[in-house]
Amino acid sequence: MTLRARLPSGAGPTVAYRDGNVVRWTAAYTASVSGDVVFFLTLSWAVTQLAGPAQVGAVLAVGAVPRAVLMLAGGVIADRYGPRRVVIGSDLARCLIVLGAAALMQFAIARLWMLFAVALIFGVIDALFMPAVGALAGRLTDPGQLGRVQGLRMLAVRLSNAVGPMIAAMVLTAAGVAVGLGLAGLLFSLSVGLLLAVRLNRIEPGVRKTGSPLADLKDGLKHLRGNRQLTRLVLVVGLGELCFSGPVGIGLVLLTAERHWAASVLGWTLSAFSIGGAAAGILLTALTRIRRAGVVLACCLLATAVLVGALGQVTTAGMLIAGSALLGTVSGAASAIGNALLQRNTDPRYLGRVGSVTSLSTVGLSPLLYPIAGVVAALWGTAAFFAGCALICLLATATAATKSVRTSDL
Incomplete structure (x- = not known):
């Protein structure tokens, strides 16, 4: 390993972790992953309140199936329409569906089948989000900085997994399920706002569409x-x-x-x-x-x-x-x-x-x-x-x- 920087063509002495574009993406990804963690913990808690712990696995499985089945289709969509556009749309959709679930819980009109539907829709959106966010990371900066970008991504994931459960637990204890879902929606909206300011630094040829x-x-x-x-x-x-x-x-x-x-x-x-x-x-x-x-x-x-x-x-x-x-x-x-x-x-x-x-x-x-x-x-x-x-x-x-x-x- 050496400490010799490889800078993009025409760029000044800016490394990846000081690149405002990369920092905004990292902050957005951290907010999005934290929202994921808070959402799934809150959803699991909501299911236990409505139907008992036996139904938690079933609800989570309903979300996992479309995520797996549609994952390859998500990769195609990311390449056809551009990863930035797909990631922003996915986070916005997740924000709206979670805030909708929060409203259902707040007004005590949620039913178990509604939570199944929320998990199903969330799984479909995840199948679009995951390939797109990976492709977006690969187009943020010069190829020589990809190791740093992936290091920042790993940092975001592990910090979110460490802090997210503690935040969710405190909110659930103090304010209940509706506020927990609202917090997840807020984190997704924060991600959308940050992503709107992200620009792709690697200008590549247009997407290759075969029909x-x-x-x-x-x-x-x-x-x-x-x-x-x-x-x-x-x-x-x-x-x-x-x-x-x-x-x-x-x-x-x-x-x-x-x-x-x-x-x-x-x-x-x-x-x-x-x-x-x-x-x-x-x-x-x-x-x-x-x-x-x-x-x-x-x-x-x-x-x-x-x-x-x-x-x-x-x-x-x-x-x-x-x-x-x-x-x-x-x-x-x-x-x-x-x-x-x-x-x-x-x-x-x-x-x-x-x-x-x-x-x-x-x-x-x-x-x-x-x-x-x-x-x-x-x-x-x-x-x-x-x-x-x-x-x-x-x-x-x-x-x-x-x-x-x-x-x-x-």
Whole structure:
């Protein structure tokens, strides 16, 4: 790694984390992710108030299904109409649907079927938002700064996941569900306002349209299949993040219960994981270039595999918290570097479609591991589930160690 800056053509001595355009996007993304966290926690609480805890999983599943099914279509839409436009429209739509739900709760006219409908619509909007926000990140600045942009993105995600639940809990306790949903809507509206001031610094050729959205999707998949390095990077990112979009969190819950530790231990463990990821984001924003980033990525994934496997064997709460912090750091670094390399090697016309494939494998498919985590923990213990996650990370490591990936620079 070196500290030699690579500046955009015609730009002054401004690095990514001092670029007002990037800062506005980061603030908008932080507000949006925080709104997501507050919304889902508040929605879950609202369902328990109306119908009991047994219905929470069903409501969340109703939202998860369209998100997975429509994710690839979301990538096509992002590439056809531009990621900035789609992200702004998605956040605005989420703001309106959440504020509508807040009004229903405020006037006590909400019914369980209405919350199912809110979750369903939110899932559809998420399928549009996720590929578009990834494509937008890839077009904010010079390709040489993508590592920093992804570091800022990781920082935004982990801080939101750490702070969002605490804010939601305080609001729910003090003011109730309607105000909690209103807060989520306010955060989405803040994101929209900031995004309106964001401009794309990478001016690229117009979107390549082959006729119909289906033809565009086929064209994107053909582009992906035809580029071996890009295909392997998608596989690396997909496998590397599969266990960290929720399943590891479920595993930590099961491990804490299996060891008969207090709920406070779980809270500290999850917080340590988020803080570790935030630290990785801060580190990456301080670097102007990562030489042989593919090698660094493979090393981070290998460390992730070792740590996640070891986490299932810990015998004290202190070891669990410390191990979670280290795991959050190395897995966060791997995620940021992997996504930066993916965007560096993707034709900007295909950023949405390529990003939708990785989003599908992480956010879309990772919920399928939730029931598997419970079954494996019940039959063979939680350590077996963590060992399975370690194996997936080792597969990602092996893919990252191939010549086409390990020679990549950022």
